Amino acid sequence: RKEVEQDPGPFNVPEGATVAFNCTYSNSASQSFFWYRQDCRKEPKLLMSVYSSGNEDGRFTAQLNRASQYISLLIRDSKLSDSATYLCVVKRGDQFYFGTGTSLTVIP
């Protein structure tokens, strides 16, 4: 069973739409949780950490449900520049485990 599972998409949404991505993780001992963003043919970059209380950064809101082992990312008012692959990441000990990513294309 994979450590981190994500719906690969693709998600094609119009500008201004709200879109949500989900992810589940298999090991309850996972300690830290993140969303990374990877543009086409570029390296992944940290988008935001995810806390149990939920956290927001501008148009982006992340949620963590430890009981269900479920992580989400909500993007409001989508911009063309949000088009990318969004990677769900969990950390346990020194190891980071990546999901395969969810592809988002925002259409004008």
Add this chain to the structure above:
Amino acid sequence: DTAVSQTPKYLVTQMGNDKSIKCEQNLGHDTMYWYKQDSKKFLKIMFSYNNKELIINETVPNRFSPKSPDKAHLNLHINSLELGDSAVYFCASSPTTRPGELFFGEGSRLTVL
């Protein structure tokens, strides 16, 4: 200034050859990683070093050998290259003060013919 730099960015070579990829970070981080991203975009950890000590060594063929001469450098040497080694190899580093954040290099795209 590039924080995590890898060379070469592109590498095309024949099966059976030996090649190296170099990585340097100027962020003062203690922990460095090598990841492999295959054609399905799955990022898989290969190795991790903390202050020159190997701390993660995933199930990787022993044709792959990492070397960390100091905490700012982590190189990857690959012997007897195979077609399945074709991938993008990312180097990353992580600060002790913010252990949740990975800073990636731009990647080295290896194609084995």
